[in-house]
Amino acid sequence: xxxxxxxxxxxxxxxxxxxxxxxxxxxxxxxxxxxxxxxxxxxxxxxxxxxxxxxxxxxxxxxxxxxxxxxxxxxxxxxxxxxxxxxxxxxxxxxxxxxxxxxxxxxxxxxxxxxxxxxxxxxxxxxxxxxxxxxxxxxxxxxxxxxxxxxxxxxxxxxxxxxx
Amino acid sequence: xxxxxxxxxxxxxxxxxxxxxxxxxxxxxxxxxxxxxxxxxxxxxxxxxxxxxxxxxxxxxxxxxxxxxxxxxxxxxxxxxxxxxxxxxxxxxxxxxxxxxxxxxxxxxxxxxxxxxxxxxxxxxxxxxxxxxxxxxxxxxxxxxxxxxxxxxxxxxxxxxxxxxxxxxxxxxxxxxxxxxxxxxxxxxxxxxxxxxxxxxxxxxxxxxxxxxxxxxxxxxxxxxxxxxxxxxxxxxxxxxxxxxxxxxxxxxxxxxxxxxxxxxxxxxxxxxxxxxxxxxxxxxxxxxxxxxxxxxxxxxxxxxxxxx
Numbered sequence: 001x002x003x004x005x006x007x008x009x010x011x012x013x014x015x016x017x018x019x020x021x022x023x024x025x026x027x028x029x030x031x032x033x034x035x036x037x038x039x040x041x042x043x044x045x046x047x048x049x050x051x052x053x054x055x056x057x058x059x060x061x062x063x064x065x066x067x068x069x070x071x072x073x074x075x076x077x078x079x080x081x082x083x084x085x086x087x088x089x090x091x092x093x094x095x096x097x098x099x100x101x102x103x104x105x106x107x108x109x110x111x112x113x114x115x116x117x118x119x120x121x122x123x124x125x126x127x128x129x130x131x132x133x134x135x136x137x138x139x140x141x142x143x144x145x146x147x148x149x150x151x152x153x154x155x156x157x158x159x160x161x162x163x164x
Numbered sequence: 165x166x167x168x169x170x171x172x173x174x175x176x177x178x179x180x181x182x183x184x185x186x187x188x189x190x191x192x193x194x195x196x197x198x199x200x201x202x203x204x205x206x207x208x209x210x211x212x213x214x215x216x217x218x219x220x221x222x223x224x225x226x227x228x229x230x231x232x233x234x235x236x237x238x239x240x241x242x243x244x245x246x247x248x249x250x251x252x253x254x255x256x257x258x259x260x261x262x263x264x265x266x267x268x269x270x271x272x273x274x275x276x277x278x279x280x281x282x283x284x285x286x287x288x289x290x291x292x293x294x295x296x297x298x299x300x301x302x303x304x305x306x307x308x309x310x311x312x313x314x315x316x317x318x319x320x321x322x323x324x325x326x327x328x329x330x331x332x333x334x335x336x337x338x339x340x341x342x343x344x345x346x347x348x349x350x351x352x353x354x355x356x357x358x359x360x361x362x363x364x365x366x367x368x369x370x371x372x373x374x375x376x377x378x379x380x381x382x383x384x385x386x387x388x389x390x391x392x393x394x395x396x397x398x399x400x401x402x403x404x405x406x407x408x409x410x411x412x413x414x415x416x417x418x419x420x421x422x423x424x425x426x427x428x429x430x431x432x433x434x435x436x437x438x439x440x441x442x443x444x445x446x447x448x449x450x451x452x453x454x455x456x457x458x459x460x461x462x463x464x465x466x467x468x469x470x471x472x473x
Contacts, residue, residue, distance in 0.1 A: 019220070020223065020224050022298075023220070023221070023224040023297045023298055023299075024224055024227070024228070024297075024298065025224075025225070025228045025296035025297060025298055026298060028432050028433055031298060031301065034298075055182075055185050055186060055189050056185075056189070058189075059189045059192070059193070062193070063196075067210065067213050067217055068217050068220060068221075069299050069300035069303065070299040070300055070303040070305045070341060071299075071300035071302065071303050072197050072200050072201060072303075073196050073197065073199070073200040073206050073209075073210070074192070074193035074194065074195075074196030074197040074200065075193075075197060077189070077192075077193040077196070078189075078190055078193035078194065078197070081186060081189040081190060081193065082186070082190065085182065085183075085186045088182065089179070089182070120197070121302065124201060125348070126302070126348050126369050127348060127368060127369040127370070129302075129369075130370075
């Protein structure tokens with residue numbers, strides 16, 4: 001399906017949108033449901049392109065996210081590096097999973113990420129978060145198929161425009 | 165050896181090299197986190213980068229601002245008039261109570277002059293609005309739209325209409341970040357308004373609760389008591405309301421009771437805040453010659469400097 005190399009511009013655009021969605025103000029009730037947008041975007045680009053996302057880029061994007069979000073410097077860097085590592089490792093398998101199975105593996109990835117975050121929280125000595133802490137992976141999984149289709153569509157239309 | 169890894173890395177693409185790279189980056193991230201947590205080694209770096217991050221915040225805030233303007237324009241004339249008259253009524257009520265406050269203030273000053281000479285000070289306030297950007301939910305920070313350009317300084321106390329919110333932690337040109345009192349690493353010197361008992365209120369990590377772990381067992385504390393700042397620690401001026409006590413846990417065989425309190429300020433949903441400009445170096449207003457209770461009061465009052473991670 002993908003024959004031509006994708007442009008980094010498309011990736012940067014989707015990343016920018018994901019970062020905006022991460023920081024966008026939501027009423028406190030909805031805030032708990034906010035998925036880990038940047039992770040979802042990175043999983044997509046890891047799966048669909050060969051070698052466009054590497055660990056170094058994931059690290060830098062994570063640092064950027066930490067600086068913007070005011071979290072502990074290196075927190076998101078660690079989480080995204082591990083995520084990208086896992087996706088590139090199992091890329092060949094994940095790519096050919098049927099959609100529901102892929103969504104399940106995305107769930108596993110996001111859940112793993114939350115567990116890492118929980119580990120860091122407990123290392124810092126902060127109190128353990130409430131049950132709402134586990135909502136974002138669920139929301140992310142439910143969003144995944146739609147996000148996948150939408151990103152496919154974005155990429156296809158960018159490529160079409162470039163070739164015409 | 166592994167290369168730095170910022171290149172495309174086609175040469176070292178084997179799984180072993182990849183794992184080594186994962187280790188490298190993971191280690192780097194952990195070192196950074198430790199540096200951020202333990203000392204303030206990375207603060208300078210954060211300040212440098214603020215020039216890059218500031219435009220991003222503006223972009224993110226733009227849709228919210230646009231929405232608000234749109235709603236503002238759609239509000240009907242009548243509802244505005246209604247709101248206007250409501251506000252006028254509220255203002256009148258507040259003016260009434262302020263008049264009494266003025267006389268009380270005067271009386272207070274006279275009494276203080278009689279006792280010691282420590283004087284109550286008048287504070288200047290600076291209005292600021294929260295920047296509508298959601299920071300990391302575990303960071304316990306909010307941003308306001310005033311920065312060093314408006315004379316904001318690190319350490320200034322921040323309150324909203326109902327009570328103390330936190331203190332200014334980083335100042336950039338056009339915005340500054342505020343550490344909320346709900347942060348588990350934040351300690352706020354307080355006293356219980358009814359009895360004058362001094363203690364320290366720590367953040368609990370949840371926006372709806374503060375903890376006071378070091379109240380002596382025999383102390384006179386009741387549910388519903390108002391907790392105000394004590395003015396010790398030289399960071400928060402004294403006498404501002406902080407929280408009301410919601411529960412008191414008198415566990416058996418413990419020297420201290422754990423008191424839980426609900427902050428009065430709208431930590432997670434406020435919109436406007438006031439930054440307090442403290443007048444230069446004076447004795448905090450609340451250093452009243454003390455109640456005897458204070459002897460037993462607090463082992464760790466000294467460490468209650470304000471923040472510190």
